[in-house]
Amino acid sequence: MKKALFLGMGFLMSVSAANAQMPDMSKMMSDAFDLLDVNNDGFVSSNEYKNFIEGVDMDALLDDAQKQNKKSRLNAAFKTFDKNGDGNLEKDEFLALMQTEAMLSAGERQAKLTELADNPDKMNAMMQDSLKKLNEAAEKLKNMSADEMANNFLKGISSNIADENYFQMDKNKDGCVTEDEYATYMVEDSLRTASDPKYAFTEQQAREIYQDEKKAKPNCLTKEEYLRNYDEMLSAPVDADGI
Numbered sequence: 001m002k003k004a005l006f007l008g009m010g011f012l013m014s015v016s017a018a019n020a021q022m023p024d025m026s027k028m029m030s031d032a033f034d035l036l037d038v039n040n041d042g043f044v045s046s047n048e049y050k051n052f053i054e055g056v057d058m059d060a061l062l063d064d065a066q067k068q069n070k071k072s073r074l075n076a077a078f079k080t081f082d083k084n085g086d087g088n089l090e091k092d093e094f095l096a097l098m099q100t101e102a103m104l105s106a107g108e109r110q111a112k113l114t115e116l117a118d119n120p121d122k123m124n125a126m127m128q129d130s131l132k133k134l135n136e137a138a139e140k141l142k143n144m145s146a147d148e149m150a151n152n153f154l155k156g157i158s159s160n161i162a163d164e165n166y167f168q169m170d171k172n173k174d175g176c177v178t179e180d181e182y183a184t185y186m187v188e189d190s191l192r193t194a195s196d197p198k199y200a201f202t203e204q205q206a207r208e209i210y211q212d213e214k215k216a217k218p219n220c221l222t223k224e225e226y227l228r229n230y231d232e233m234l235s236a237p238v239d240a241d242g243i
Helices: 004-019 025-036 046-058 064-081 091-117 120-142 146-169 179-193 203-212 223-235
Strands: 043-045 088-090
Touching (some): 025 046, 025 091, 043 146, 046 064, 046 146, 064 091, 146 223
Antiparallel strands (some): 043 088
16 A cells, blocks of 8 residues: 555656646646655655656556666656755756656657557557456445545555655665664654644654664664554554543
């Protein structure tokens, strides 16, 4: 469920590639940036960007080799448009990347459509496969209540936020968040998101929270541990006072 919210994004952008000059294309790309930026820090990190790349798998017009080529191109594009090499794309960098990708994809997709037009059996098989996948998805949703769908949706959002939180905490990307890394991120992030600075975490509070995190080693919080703790926190019952 962690990445399900974004799997359709690559497909959405590639479908629009043939209409790269559409008046609302810029807004669509801007909305894509806002959706990818799960922690609302004004950047799309390499961790958040990978959700976009996985959306390529949803493009029914591309075969496996073409999907892999497109993923490789998108990975290379991230490094090209990340001007300062900090592992994050600012909004203008992301929009420039997407405009370039839309133009490249438009030519590829036109060639693919021309190929399919000359092979109606192949086009029909592709359409049948897409219809089958849609029916399978609809079948899964059919017996799900509105509350279950809403809970799954919110769980997916929370999971993506937690994943990005850990990615940002783990500065040296060694898979082990220390108390210093944890406290630094918690203070900076709460200052950024708090409605008033007085509600932000102090360093002492952040360090106390770290000590309460369930972990196998005293000064090493793994991603698995953090995600599990985060999920437990969200699942914990809330009393009448909201605590």
